[in-house]
Amino acid sequence: MKNIFIIILTYMLFVPAIPFAQEQNKLLQLVEKENNKQKKADLLQELSSYYILKPGEEKSDMDSAKVYLQQAEKICREIAYHKGEGNNYLLFAGAYREGGDRVTGKKYAQKAIDCLTKYNEYSLLGEAYMEMACYYDQYEGEMEEKIATTAKGIEAFKRAKNYKRAAEANKVYGEYFFLINKYDRALEELKKSLSLYKKAGAKDLQGIYDIIGQAYVITGNTEEGIKYGLLALKTAEEQGDRSMQLCTINNRLGLTFDSLNENDKALKYFEDALVLAKENNDANAVYFVTNNIASILVLKNKVKEALKLEEDALRNYKATDIGAIVGLNSSIFYTYMYSKEFDKAKKYLDKIMELKVKHDFAEEEIFRINHLASNYYFSVKDFNKTAQLVEENRFLAKKMNVVPSWRIYYIWKYRVDSARGNYKNALIAHQEYKRFDDSISSVNKSEQIAQLQVQYETEKKDQDIKLKQQNIELLTQESDLQKSRAEDARILRNLTFIGIIVLLIILGLLYRNYRNKQKANSKLEEQQIVINDKNHALEHLLNEKEWLLKEIHHRVKNNLQIVMSLLNTQSAYLKDKSALTAIRDSQHRVHSMSLIHQKLYQSEDMTSIPMPAYITDLTEYLKDSFDTSNIHFDLTIEHVDFDVSIAVPLGLILNEAITNSIKYGFPEKEEGVISIKLIQNTEDTFMLYIRDNGVGLPDDYAIKKENSLGLNLIKGLTEDLDGSLNLYNDNGVVIEITFINKTFK
Incomplete structure (x- = not known):
C-alpha cells in the first residue's frame, strides 16, 4: 500500500503577517527614549506583537499586549495617526483571537477594515481581511464567507503592490477551492499565485510548483502533474533545499510514476525521498517511504532486498505515528507472505494485531488489519480463524456501509465457505459479491432486460399468429358472420396494439427510473469516498499535531534539565554558602517546572x-x-x-x-x-x-x-x-x- 505522508492543503488557516518584534528589553528601552509620538506608537505596536506572536497563548502575554496597544491607541488618536489607528485595531483582533475570545476579535477586525478602507491603507487592509477570514469556520457552513473575504484581502494587497503577500493569500485561496471540490478553479487560482510570486521576485517556488503538480494529478492530468513536480524538484535543488519539502516532492513524483506502472522511475524518486527523510531524521517519513520502495522491489521479485530495507528501517528508526508503524509492519508482513515464509510473516502480523488492541483505530483501519490477517490464516489453512475475522469485518462493513467494504467481505465469505465445504452459503456469498460489483452488475441487468424484451416480442408474435388463425377458421365456418367477426378482430387488434404501446411506455419509465437511481447511487458512492479521504487527511493532521505538541513539551523538559545541569556545574565552583544555597534553590524551582512538562508529554491528555x-x-x-x-x-x-x-x-x-x-x-x-x-x-x-x-x-x-x-x-x-x-x-x-x-x- 502506497503512502502519501504530506497532503496538498498546506494551509487551512491564513494567519495575518504581523512582523516579529525585536528583543523585548531593547524595545522597551527604545519606547522610553523615543520622543516622536508617531514612532513611539509604532514601537508600542511592535512590542505588543512580540507578546501576541510569542509561543503559547498565555493570558498574561495577551494582557501585556493589550496594555501596550491601549497606550498606542491613545497616541494615535491624539495625533490623528490613522494608519496606526487601523493597525492598532488589527493587533487588538489578533490578541483577542489568540486569547480565545473570537467574538471580540472579530469586532476589532471589522473596525480595522472600516478604518483602513476609509484612509486607503491597502497593505494593512489586506492583513485585516485575512484576519477576518480566520473567523469563518469551513466546518460550520461558512466557506463562502471565508472565500469571499480572502478574495478581498488579495485585491487589497495588489492595490498596495505587496505582491508577495498577495501570492501567499492567493495560494490559500486556491486551496479553499480544493476543499469544496472545485478543482479547475483551484488550479486557476494556484497559477495566479505562482504569477504573483514571480512578480514579487521570489526564487524559492518549489512549494507552489509541487502543489500545482499534485493538483494536476488529482484532476487526472498526470502529464502536467509530472511536469510541475519535476519543476519543483529542479527549483529546490537550485535553491539548495534539503528539507522535508524536497523529500515530499520526491515521494509524490514516485507515487505518480508508480500509478503509471513506471516502476524504475518511481523507485528512483522513492530512494531519493528516503535519503532526505534520513538526513532530516524524520522516522515517520522513513517508514512511509520504505513501504513504497518495498512494494516495488517485491513486484521486481527482489524479496531479500525489500526485507533488508524494511527491517533496517524498523531497527534504526523509531516512528511515533501509529499509521507509519502499522504501515511498515504490514509491508514486511506482505513481503514474507509473498515469499511464502508464513512463520516470519506471523511475527509481524502479531505486532499489528497487538497495536490493533492497544490503539483506538478508525473502523476503516480495523477492517484493513482484519483483511490483512485473513490473508495469513487462509494461506495456512486455518479456516476457523479466517471465518472469525471475516465475521468481525461483517459488523464493520455494516457500520461503514460502503460498497468496497461489502465487496471485500463477501469475496472473503465466499472463499471461507468454499474452503470449509459449505457450498450453499458460498454460492449466496458469491451472488452478494456480484451484486456489489458495479460493472458486472450493470452487464447482468442489461442482459436480463434484453432477455425480457425478446421474450415479450416472441409472445406477441405467437399471440398475433393465433388470432389470425382463429379469424381464418371463423371466416370459413360462418360466412354469414364474416363482417361482424372481421370487426371483432379489428377491435381486438387495436386493443392489443394499444396494450403493447402502454406496456412499452411503462417499461421505458421503469428503465429510466432504474438508470437515474444507478447514477444517483454512483454519485453518492463517489462523494462518500471523497469524504473518507478527507477524514483520513484530517486524522493524519490531528496525529501530527499531537506528536508535535508532545515533542515540544519533551524538548522544554530537556532544556530545563540542561539549565539544572548548568546550575549544578556552576555550584561546583562556588565556595560562598549563600550563593550555593541560592543555586540549589533555583535548581529546585526549575525542577518543579520541568516535572510539569514531563507529565504533559507522558500523558495522553496534553492540556x-x-x-x-x-x-x-x-x-x-x-x-x-x-x-x-x-x-x-x-x-x-x-x-x-x-x-x-x-x-x-x-x-x-x-x-x-x-x-x-x-x-x-x-x-x-x-x-x-x-x-x-x-x-x-x-x-x-x-x-x-x-x-x-x-x-x-x-x-x-x-x-x-x-x-x-x-x-x-x-x-x-x-x-x-x-x-x-x-x-x-x-x-x-x-x-x-x-x-x-x-x-x-
Whole structure:
C-alpha cells in the first residue's frame, strides 16, 4: 500500500503577517527614549506583537499586549495617526483571537477594515481581511464567507503592490477551492499565485510548483502533474533545499510514476525521498517511504532486498505515528507472505494485531488489519480463524456501509465457505459479491432486460399468429358472420396494439427510473469516498499535531534539565554558602517546572496535569535533595487535573514552602511531620494547605514587612492564581492558599 505522508492543503488557516518584534528589553528601552509620538506608537505596536506572536497563548502575554496597544491607541488618536489607528485595531483582533475570545476579535477586525478602507491603507487592509477570514469556520457552513473575504484581502494587497503577500493569500485561496471540490478553479487560482510570486521576485517556488503538480494529478492530468513536480524538484535543488519539502516532492513524483506502472522511475524518486527523510531524521517519513520502495522491489521479485530495507528501517528508526508503524509492519508482513515464509510473516502480523488492541483505530483501519490477517490464516489453512475475522469485518462493513467494504467481505465469505465445504452459503456469498460489483452488475441487468424484451416480442408474435388463425377458421365456418367477426378482430387488434404501446411506455419509465437511481447511487458512492479521504487527511493532521505538541513539551523538559545541569556545574565552583544555597534553590524551582512538562508529554491528555502524581513526584524529589530521615510527609491530594497555568504556580509555591520547612522547621533534626493537602472546597474553589510541626515563626514575625525571596515568590504566585494567602503559627508554620480554578474540568 502506497503512502502519501504530506497532503496538498498546506494551509487551512491564513494567519495575518504581523512582523516579529525585536528583543523585548531593547524595545522597551527604545519606547522610553523615543520622543516622536508617531514612532513611539509604532514601537508600542511592535512590542505588543512580540507578546501576541510569542509561543503559547498565555493570558498574561495577551494582557501585556493589550496594555501596550491601549497606550498606542491613545497616541494615535491624539495625533490623528490613522494608519496606526487601523493597525492598532488589527493587533487588538489578533490578541483577542489568540486569547480565545473570537467574538471580540472579530469586532476589532471589522473596525480595522472600516478604518483602513476609509484612509486607503491597502497593505494593512489586506492583513485585516485575512484576519477576518480566520473567523469563518469551513466546518460550520461558512466557506463562502471565508472565500469571499480572502478574495478581498488579495485585491487589497495588489492595490498596495505587496505582491508577495498577495501570492501567499492567493495560494490559500486556491486551496479553499480544493476543499469544496472545485478543482479547475483551484488550479486557476494556484497559477495566479505562482504569477504573483514571480512578480514579487521570489526564487524559492518549489512549494507552489509541487502543489500545482499534485493538483494536476488529482484532476487526472498526470502529464502536467509530472511536469510541475519535476519543476519543483529542479527549483529546490537550485535553491539548495534539503528539507522535508524536497523529500515530499520526491515521494509524490514516485507515487505518480508508480500509478503509471513506471516502476524504475518511481523507485528512483522513492530512494531519493528516503535519503532526505534520513538526513532530516524524520522516522515517520522513513517508514512511509520504505513501504513504497518495498512494494516495488517485491513486484521486481527482489524479496531479500525489500526485507533488508524494511527491517533496517524498523531497527534504526523509531516512528511515533501509529499509521507509519502499522504501515511498515504490514509491508514486511506482505513481503514474507509473498515469499511464502508464513512463520516470519506471523511475527509481524502479531505486532499489528497487538497495536490493533492497544490503539483506538478508525473502523476503516480495523477492517484493513482484519483483511490483512485473513490473508495469513487462509494461506495456512486455518479456516476457523479466517471465518472469525471475516465475521468481525461483517459488523464493520455494516457500520461503514460502503460498497468496497461489502465487496471485500463477501469475496472473503465466499472463499471461507468454499474452503470449509459449505457450498450453499458460498454460492449466496458469491451472488452478494456480484451484486456489489458495479460493472458486472450493470452487464447482468442489461442482459436480463434484453432477455425480457425478446421474450415479450416472441409472445406477441405467437399471440398475433393465433388470432389470425382463429379469424381464418371463423371466416370459413360462418360466412354469414364474416363482417361482424372481421370487426371483432379489428377491435381486438387495436386493443392489443394499444396494450403493447402502454406496456412499452411503462417499461421505458421503469428503465429510466432504474438508470437515474444507478447514477444517483454512483454519485453518492463517489462523494462518500471523497469524504473518507478527507477524514483520513484530517486524522493524519490531528496525529501530527499531537506528536508535535508532545515533542515540544519533551524538548522544554530537556532544556530545563540542561539549565539544572548548568546550575549544578556552576555550584561546583562556588565556595560562598549563600550563593550555593541560592543555586540549589533555583535548581529546585526549575525542577518543579520541568516535572510539569514531563507529565504533559507522558500523558495522553496534553492540556492538564494530574495533581496527585505531580505533587507526589515533587515531594519525593525534595526528600531526596535534603536529609529528611527525621521528617515524615503526610499527603492528602484531591484527584483533580489542573491546566498548566495553575499547575506551574502551585508547583513553585509547594517547592518554596516544603524547602523552607525542611531547612528551617527542624533545626535540631528532631522528628517532625510536614503535611500537604489539596482540597476542593466548592465546585471551582480549592485550598492548598501546607504545615509543619517545627519551631514555627518568630513571635514578632510580620508577613507584610518580610522581604525574603521565597515569601515574595509565594505571594506573587498566589496573586497570579487570583488567590488569597494566609500564613500563621499553629504548633509550627501553617500556609493556606485559597484559589479559584477557572479551567476546572
